[in-house]
Amino acid sequence: MDPFADQRHEHDVILRVAAVMARLAERAEAGAPVDAAALRLVDTFLAGFVHGCHHRKEEQALFPVLATKGAQIKAGPVRVLSGEHEAGHVLMERLRDAGARADATAAGKLLETYATLLRSHIAKENEIIFPLAAALLTPAEKERMAEQFEAVERELDEHRFHREMETAVERLEAAAPATPPPAAP
Numbered sequence: 001m002d003p004f005a006d007q008r009h010e011h012d013v014i015l016r017v018a019a020v021m022a023r024l025a026e027r028a029e030a031g032a033p034v035d036a037a038a039l040r041l042v043d044t045f046l047a048g049f050v051h052g053c054h055h056r057k058e059e060q061a062l063f064p065v066l067a068t069k070g071a072q073i074k075a076g077p078v079r080v081l082s083g084e085h086e087a088g089h090v091l092m093e094r095l096r097d098a099g100a101r102a103d104a105t106a107a108g109k110l111l112e113t114y115a116t117l118l119r120s121h122i123a124k125e126n127e128i129i130f131p132l133a134a135a136l137l138t139p140a141e142k143e144r145m146a147e148q149f150e151a152v153e154r155e156l157d158e159h160r161f162h163r164e165m166e167t168a169v170e171r172l173e174a175a176a177p178a179t180p181p182p183a184a185p
């Protein structure tokens with residue numbers, strides 16, 4: 001069993017929302033007013049799924065065991081990735097404030113900054129951290145990590161929670177659909 005498969009799937013869902021955030025940022029940059037409903041959905045997803053579920057799993061179950069694998073790993077990648085989670089939390093709160101003030105310029109910049117952070121953070125985890133952890137963790141440590149991931153899911157009332165998050169993602173994609181590629185000549 002690969003305990004990272006679920007984490008990679010969660011990354012795919014987060015990247016869908018990062019794409020929506022980048023599109024909302026482009027609209028704000030083009031002078032559109034704040035779409036308050038879309039910003040509330042972004043906040044629901046960031047607070048619920050990104051910080052309340054995905055980052056929580058990594059902070060509780062992945063980073064601590066990875067930090068035991070060497071002082072350089074603890075002081076390097078684990079510290080960097082934890083710092084990015086914290087930076088994301090600050091961005092989420094500032095975005096919430098910008099939405100409450102209906103400040104489209106600030107909201108647009110924050111959406112773009114957070115979408116960029118999410119993409120680079122996820123690329124580091126997918127390409128470097130998960131393969132590193134897969135190589136360094138013992139089978140027992142991987143099993144324990146998977147159990148801790150499941151414990152977080154149970155705390156969240158997983159079925160209701162994931163339905164709510166999926167609905168938020170679908171509504172966001174409907175509110176800011178990707179521009180279709182230009183028709184071939």
Ligand SMILES: [Fe+2]
Nearest residue numbers: 055058081125
């Ligand atoms: Fe992370």
Ligand SMILES: [Fe+2]
Nearest residue numbers: 054058122125
């Ligand atoms: Fe992650």
